[in-house]
Every structure is written in C-alpha cells, then in structure tokens.
Amino acid sequence: MSERPFSITPDQLAAHLGTPHWPQVIDVRAADIRATQPDLPASRWVDSPDPAGWAAGLDPARPVVVACKAALNRSQRAVAALRAGGIPAMVLEGGSNAWAAAGHPVLPRAAAHAFGGPGRIWVTRRRPKIDRVACPWLIRRFLDPDAVFLFVDPPQVLEVAADVGGIAFDTPGAPIEHDGPRCSFDTLLQAVGLDGFAPLTALATIVRAADTDDLALSPQAAGYLAASLGLSALSGDDDRAMVRHGSVVLDGLYTWIIRARAETHSWTHRA
Incomplete structure (x- = not known):
C-alpha cells in the first residue's frame, strides 16, 4: 500500500x-x-x-x-x-x-471563542429527538469532535450547565434555543457563523420542518421525523445511543444534500 x-x-x-x-x-x-x-x-x-x-x-x-x-x-x-x-x-x-x-466555511473568531475548544460540555433535556440530536450532530461534525453532551431532567438544564461550566441548549433561557419559527438548530447555525453555508441551511430546513410540525416546508421532513421518533422509542433512556443512531440518519441526509440530490429512481413493476 x-x-x-x-x-x-x-x-x-x-x-x-x-x-x-x-x-x-x-x-x-x-x-x-x-x-x-x-x-x-x-x-x-x-x-x-x-x-x-x-x-x-x-x-x-x-x-x-x-x-x-x-x-x-x-x-x-x-x-x-x-x-x-x-x-x-x-x-x-x-x-x-x-x-x-x-x-x-470557517468559524468566526467570536464563535470559536464562545463555543469552540476541544471537549466542551453541552447540556440539554434528556430523551433527545429531532432538534436535540441535530444540534449534537452539528457540534461534532463542524465545531468540536470531542464535545461532551449531558442529558438531564428539563428543570435542571440551566443549573447543571452553570455547575459544569457548560453550554445549555434547546431549553428556555439557554443561549441556544428556539427563536420564533426557528428551532435550536437554526439558532446554533447562526451563533457559530455557519448559517451562510448552503448545505447546512438546506439541512436546517428539514430539521426545522420536522421539529416544528411544519412538514409542508420540506418533503424530507416527514421521513426525518418518523426516523427520529422510531429511534427514540427503540433507544429508550439510552440518550447516547439515540444521538449515535440519529447522527447516522443526519449523515445520510447531509450527504444526500451535498452529493445525491440529483439522483432519481423510477423503477415500477410491470406485470
């Protein structure tokens, strides 16, 4: 070799x-x-x-x-x-x-300072689905491959984040949360300066549509929603397994966006 x-x-x-x-x-x-x-x-x-x-x-x-x-x-x-x-x-x-x-794409200095660095701790609500899987996927793929995620009961997210010096997300009062019609994935994209990167904005539309029940916004949203809910039921309380398996779905969607959107399949059965 x-x-x-x-x-x-x-x-x-x-x-x-x-x-x-x-x-x-x-x-x-x-x-x-x-x-x-x-x-x-x-x-x-x-x-x-x-x-x-x-x-x-x-x-x-x-x-x-x-x-x-x-x-x-x-x-x-x-x-x-x-x-x-x-x-x-x-x-x-x-x-x-x-x-x-x-x-x-690059990470602006302010974003890199606020959210970068290896092994940062991120804290959110347990039993992650859709948005709370998409955010860890984005963080590990574009920001910090060594990021650590803690999943706790909803009332404890902000307190735990403060105790461990982490960053809370997808919960009211967190620096990364829903903003009007935008979900936390949208907010995170903007916060880290990647909201101008077309493949991620396309993925954000799918995540937002699935997370906010606006399925008409994206033809792929219903599939992502179904896969996320099914994986959650399969994973139970194993939040890390849910993020791991859900990230595979997001890898597929992202790779479809950057490499396979032009591919079509039209085979039909003929008697």
Missing part, C-alpha cells in the same frame, strides 16, 4: 467536511496569528508545531491534517516530525489562508 501523500488541497479536505470521514485537523498557527483569523471547522489548536507535546492525544485510526497560516513553516515542521514518528500526517496546502480563499 502506498504511503499517504504529504499534502492535501483545501478542496480535497472540504470534500470530507460534515461527514464521518473528516480527519483530525490540527491547527498550529501562532497564537498572535490565530487571534486575528477565523478557525477551520472541527479543528484543534495547539500552541506549538512540535508534536512531542500533543501527538500522544491523536487517534491512530483517523487521518491527520496539519494547518498553519500558509503552509510555509509550522505545518511543514509538524508533519515532517509526525511522519518521522510513523504517523502519516498531511499538510493543508496553502494553510488556513488557502482554505478561506477557496470559499470553504
């Missing part, structure tokens, strides 16, 4: 955005540079290009992409060191500058 290439283009990397195949993206920009720029989605920032301080935290089963500002120094050093240690990492060609210049 050939060795993994030394570099990957922004377009090649973007093809995996929002899917389970998104690699571990390590951001090695200098702190002063990062402070003035947006973040790549679902990336982890480290304060040194020397992998000795952070390589042990990598998942050996997942690809690694390293990004700096322009791929001229820090990411090259980090990838060379990782590959010397047997980890087939890749440099993001052109760095974060090239990613943004290609028009791929």
Whole structure:
C-alpha cells in the first residue's frame, strides 16, 4: 500500500467536511496569528508545531491534517516530525489562508471563542429527538469532535450547565434555543457563523420542518421525523445511543444534500 501523500488541497479536505470521514485537523498557527483569523471547522489548536507535546492525544485510526497560516513553516515542521514518528500526517496546502480563499466555511473568531475548544460540555433535556440530536450532530461534525453532551431532567438544564461550566441548549433561557419559527438548530447555525453555508441551511430546513410540525416546508421532513421518533422509542433512556443512531440518519441526509440530490429512481413493476 502506498504511503499517504504529504499534502492535501483545501478542496480535497472540504470534500470530507460534515461527514464521518473528516480527519483530525490540527491547527498550529501562532497564537498572535490565530487571534486575528477565523478557525477551520472541527479543528484543534495547539500552541506549538512540535508534536512531542500533543501527538500522544491523536487517534491512530483517523487521518491527520496539519494547518498553519500558509503552509510555509509550522505545518511543514509538524508533519515532517509526525511522519518521522510513523504517523502519516498531511499538510493543508496553502494553510488556513488557502482554505478561506477557496470559499470553504470557517468559524468566526467570536464563535470559536464562545463555543469552540476541544471537549466542551453541552447540556440539554434528556430523551433527545429531532432538534436535540441535530444540534449534537452539528457540534461534532463542524465545531468540536470531542464535545461532551449531558442529558438531564428539563428543570435542571440551566443549573447543571452553570455547575459544569457548560453550554445549555434547546431549553428556555439557554443561549441556544428556539427563536420564533426557528428551532435550536437554526439558532446554533447562526451563533457559530455557519448559517451562510448552503448545505447546512438546506439541512436546517428539514430539521426545522420536522421539529416544528411544519412538514409542508420540506418533503424530507416527514421521513426525518418518523426516523427520529422510531429511534427514540427503540433507544429508550439510552440518550447516547439515540444521538449515535440519529447522527447516522443526519449523515445520510447531509450527504444526500451535498452529493445525491440529483439522483432519481423510477423503477415500477410491470406485470
């Protein structure tokens, strides 16, 4: 088997955005540079290009992409060191500058500061369905793959979030909740600066229609609603199983949006 290439283009990397195949993206920009720029989605920032301080935290089963500002120094050093240690990492060609210049989604600095960082805790009501599965899916696919979710009784959501320093969502009084006709998924999209990314706005329409009983808004909403309610009945009180299985449904819907909407099936039985 050939060795993994030394570099990957922004377009090649973007093809995996929002899917389970998104690699571990390590951001090695200098702190002063990062402070003035947006973040790549679902990336982890480290304060040194020397992998000795952070390589042990990598998942050996997942690809690694390293990004700096322009791929001229820090990411090259980090990838060379990782590959010397047997980890087939890749440099993001052109760095974060090239990613943004290609028009791929980024997380604005304010959103990255408020909601980013590896392993943030998010708190919501237990027995998640529809919106409370879609929000964790969005967080893990575009914001923080290592996010932790706590599911508690509805009256305790805000108190638990305050106690653990977490972010409450989809409950009255939370920073991420319904806003008029918009559901929490819509609110979260806007809060993290991804509401202009067309595939996610298309998915938001499906989630909103299913969550607000406005099924005429989207032909796919009834299917998502049925799958979500069925999985909830199947999962019972196992909230993590519900998020895990529900995320597969959302992966399918998202991938249909970005790759398969033009495909049709017209086979009919003929006697």
